[in-house]
Amino acid sequence: MAGHSRRLVALASGLLLAVAGCTGQASASQEDGVVDLRQQDWQHVPGVAADGDGLRVTATALSIVDRDNGGRQANPPLNLAGTHLVTDGDFSLSARFTDVTDDAAWALYDSPPVIADEFRIEPAGLRLTLDDDDLEVIVFDGSSQQDVTDPEPVYDEHVTLSNPQAPITVHRTGDTIEIASDGDTVASTPFGEVFKSGELWLGLSSDEGSFEVSSLTATADEGASLATTGPAVERAQPSAQGLQSLADRVRPGFKIGAAVALGPLASDADYAQEFVGDFGAITPENAMKPQFLSPRQGVYTFEEADAILAMAESKGMTVHGHTIAFTEAMPRWMKELPTGSEEDRQASAEVLLDYITTVVTHFKGRLASLDVVNEPFDVDQGTSLQKNIWYQTFGPGYPAIVSQAVHDADPDVRQFINENGADVPGERQDALLDLARDTNAQGGHIYGVGLQSHVYDIETDAISTDDLTETLSNVQDAGLHARISENDVTDDEGTDIQAQQYADVLATCLSSPTCVSYTTWGVDDRYDWWVDDDGSVQQGHDLLFDEGHPTPAHQAMKQLLKSS
Template sequence: MAGGSLAAYLAVAASVLVLCLAACSAPDRDRTVDLIGQDWTAAPGVTAGEDGLHVRATDRRIVQQDGSGGQPNPPLQLYGTHLEVDGDFSVTATIADATGAASLTLYDRPPVVADEFRIEPGSVRLTLRGRDLRVTVHDGSLPDDPTRPRPVYDQQVTLADPAAPLTVSRSGDTLRIASDGETVTAPELGDVFTSGQVWLGLSGEGGSFTVRSLTARALDGGAVSAVDTTRLTVPPARDGLQALAARQRPDFRVGAALALGPLTADPEYARAALSEFGSVTPENAMKPQHLSPGPGVYTFEEADALVDIARRHGMDVHGHTLTFGEALPRWMQDLPTTTEADRRASATALLDYVTTVVTHFRGRLASWDVVNEPFGVDQGTQLRHNVWYRVFGPGYPAVVSRAVHAADPDVAQYVNENGADVPGPRQDALLALVTETNAQGGHIDGVGLQAHVYDLSTDRIDGDDLTRSIDRFAGAGLRVRISENDVTRSEGPDAQAEQYAEVFAACFRHPNCVSYTTWGVDDRYNWWVAPDGRLRQGHDLLFEQGRPTLAHRALRSVLER
């Protein structure tokens, strides 16, 4: 139905929203959950006050490797309260004092956030801008282009009366939007909500707003309850990878890169991540575009949640990453570097960022990737001319390292790079860079060798070569981490498992290799964009659909020998 024809039916306030969604069936007809009173401290951009929840725009976005694009990455409540629903239920919100666009989103599950894109789950988003209401619905199907997800329903309405309530209800396959009891649109949407959960997102654009009240209530024999993910606890597995490793090398850490969304929403992922491993590397939550979407604006909430979960489970946290040529927010990419005055001002902004971030996490992290991929992904040996290089010159690693040491002298510092796992020009360049950085007053303790094996015919890592590489860095007084190991299954699970075991064994058996991390946990969340632009699922990790793979058993066999 066109926006103009809806006006005759609507009398909707930009200040009051009533959302009613139907799901399955259960008892507890009238139970009501006050969502305002829940813990919102980990929701980016949301601050609790005496008059409700104050929401400010964060403008979080996900950029491409080359810095282009900027897919919106609106925040949601991952570490706090979400709803479990069974049967009909309603969510009621009162929104006031909007100075820009105000959005409330109900998600079927958290989105999958990858390096360069976000996969939208089933969701209903209501966005108010003045008298205009926009209703956007995603059904959770995989998009052709993940950087430009297309909603299955997108309707904009000009509101007639900014004082009347709005009702959104879902019954079966139909989503109904009504005002004053009159249905104004009822699209057939299929299975938008199937998980039995509802996750809440509050986000602003170009201003702020206040949520005066927010409640959930069971309707028509349904049930609704609040789930607090801040209480997430998983006991360690006696025969998990970390437990087995600690019996031989108590200080050695077997880790994985983790994301907060699946950690709080997927019990199988959480069980594997928190029972098997002894260290955490945030996949994206500590990259610059996620920590500081605007100059002087910081959204630490999701990273803090990961740190909190890890520390509660006795796990180390490795910070990833401070300086990087990718994953930069637009404000950082656009810092001026033409004149000396430009560079001085930009240097102040960048060092303020480093100091703020390192100080924020001081005492809670074991180590940092102070410099990530300084030579880039093209396997060259020249420093990338990223914003750090353009501002500080080729000595930028030393400048940043000194700033990190000043903010947290106890945190270990690493330079993390791909393609330097075996002897060759790339490794030569990495060793020279770290040696020169420390000669200039830096405090680099070691190197991270990523050990990505995307193609076994070209990327395969020989265990003896890796041992010689670790020996070489040890001779220079540097520790080694295997920092991002993953192995393709394109040549079969046996070949994959053999390569995993070869890399892991070389690290574990060398006293100067202090930790091993695999880049991800479960292939359920392992997605990439193929050269043809299509979304593809990878099969490179130690778990698949919650079950250990042959590669996982290969690592266990190394530890059990």
């Protein structure tokens, strides 16, 4: 996304919302009332792989690096696209970790966390970390945090285990959580109510090493039920009256899409149905950004992106990839590649080109289009290229080098340069079009430009029909195509004005052959969260759905398509 803290649409969070339980639950295969979780679906969890009868967990170093490279927040994965548990009462979970080379961590959450490009918000839940004979027990209650990037648990205790090889058991009884090992209760917390949603989301990870999960089971207490279930999106269906279905009748082949995250697709039936029902194209909001795909040099974590693409393919949707070269979404190793000498730059060039080839080859044939360069210009709305690692390594012509490398790996994917503040005529738009043309003149393969169309302030950001019409004419004159890539509109001036702005942008795009698709940056205000300048978490109201219900903006777009 636009590198803005304003639009950090993300995953479901128990901190910010109690999500209703998934429907369509399927009972687990059980023996004596015990669910063997090792036999469930873990294929889309980074760092977790089947290993005989067990699971092998290896460190991924997944983390969120802030835009100034001043901090790193751990981002261990959960099993989002696979199996999670649903229970209507008390339960026990037991795990046995062996061959632990450094640390072994086990998370049990009430709902998935919020994951954004610059922060992660911990939901209510429990995290256990075993390091030699030390077991750290951490509980989050889902309350608001003063600093979302450094959450403070309501319970944090270290206990010494007499036998670290013995199974560790978590037993929830009402408002109490007990942790036991080798027959002894080693910790007891009065925070059992953190699991009030009735859903249990599991994660396995290691900070630095690896370990074997030789047993992992779940059991419901007497009188309670326990079931396994898959992601909510599996049960969502396209709507004959959805935006994409209506657009197909007006302009066949024109795609209306949205940026999405895996968490709400997996956990929230409302969100999943809104997305599948109304949209025909998908942009992974964060899962394909460099810091999420390659947390360590040479290490790739494609699992969550693959899960989103598999979902899109199962629903017949097209995918727009996002993104390759982007200053504010790089892992630290990429930002810190050496460029001080010609020898350094040559070595770093090999590393960066290998990254492009590996990523694009992995997704080859699955992407209709791709942001090969994202937000290249100064963040203060200037027209100078940011001096990022790509610039430092290859020089100001780096977009052509990136574009050629992408083309070599996948000649069929349509390439875009995506930028904010270029959706109305002006110097920034001129600079974007010049950059695209110059890139192609240097051997690049840019098909078009992405016009983000964020309207955070109606007075300063509003996009008139006349301005957008002129913009699309300018794009056509440059021999390029355009896509509305990240449209969202504040409701600060009222929902009627918001609705009109949405409809104007879609109508103008739809009527121009130069504009090949329209995407809104998010689905439901339920997940429209951002961090204010004072560090507090704020909810936006900028999208087409709000708490599971269509907004006036959605109705305006729907009416526009019906009357076109």
